[in-house]
């Protein structure tokens with residue numbers, strides 16, 4: 001599609017409530033026509049996530065229960081491996097889609113869209129968004145908004161997936177299943193909301209995962225026909241390549257919200273319960289260095305030392321050699337020496353060795369000047385005091401002059 005036609009296509013889509021002069025508008029003010037009843041509204045939201053929910057107090061029980069049905073069915077469908085059997089090629093494809101999409105979640109959704117720790121072109125930004133979206137963990141804006149909120153309020157009462165505040169199962173998956181958490185908080189991602197192609201993916205966030213599901217089924221069908229010796233077929237490849245890999249991927253990523261705030265070591269005395277965990281770092285390709293990350297979230301790398309294996313970082317480094325991404329932000333030298341302010345204490349921490357959080361809001365605040373201010377309720381304003389909790393380093397990225405041009 002020619003560039004102009006593509007722009008016109010996206011512009012013709014029904015408008016999401018985002019005012020380019022005043023910033024995002026509360027999604028509840030959306031004048032989109034409402035479906036006839038709450039259950040139908042939940043069903044439509046499986047495919048069009050900008051169909052808003054009733055206010056939580058007005059939500060019927062049915063509306064609340066309809067929303068998570070696909071997620072529950074997807075998890076239960078893993079049991080179909082006992083029906084379709086297995087083959088090495090199906091397991092290999094499952095491993096491939098697990099690794100590719102874990103890399104997309106950690107390297108793209110997390111380190112690019114949520115924290116802007118490196119730069120890329122606009123067309124590759126869309127590729128990053130599509131691959132991240134294919135993991136079936138919602139759209140890029142929704143993911144980034146929730147994650148920025150997590151950093152702002154980590155382990156405080158406002159944190160919707162804090163194991164400290166709400167328990168393990170809520171932090172792992174129940175928060176994800178709640179109808180009230182479906183809407184995208186555009187006020188937390190104004191830097192991303194200006195791209196219509198990202199808004200499109202975010203709104204219709206089941207398209208990318210469905211494309212992976214179809215790809216696996218077609219691949220299985222083709223292999224069954226032309227390479228019958230491999231012992232696979234369309235259904236078996238769909239179950240392993242899409243269902244199993246997507247479910248394992250979900251729970252792998254979810255461990256960072258749940259387990260990595262419970263098990264592991266704490267190098268930095270952050271204001272939350274984040275921990276560094278080698279096993280989780282392997283499972284998630286580098287996200288297990290979560291205490292490092294909560295202490296300093298502006299670097300592309302989360303494993304600060306060579307022994308802190310961070311496969312996502314190695315992959316992003318390779319993409320930078322190919323020229324597809326650039327300007328990966330380094331870990332500041334002051335965090336890598338024992339003597340410097342903010343010194344790192346390696347090995348087992350003794351109480352007197354616990355490192356204070358030197359990347360404190362007070363330290364980060366000067367770089368925030370000129371940014372739209374976030375009020376305590378999350379609404380954007382251009383004046384007024386900046387709440388203490390809003391002054392986190394990742395918001396510095398919002399003013400970057402080097403974002404792809406809209």
Ligand SMILES: [Zn+2]
Pocket residue numbers: 150154256257261274290294
């Ligand atoms: Zn965390």
Ligand SMILES: [Zn+2]
Pocket residue numbers: 110114115147151293297
């Ligand atoms: Zn983060």
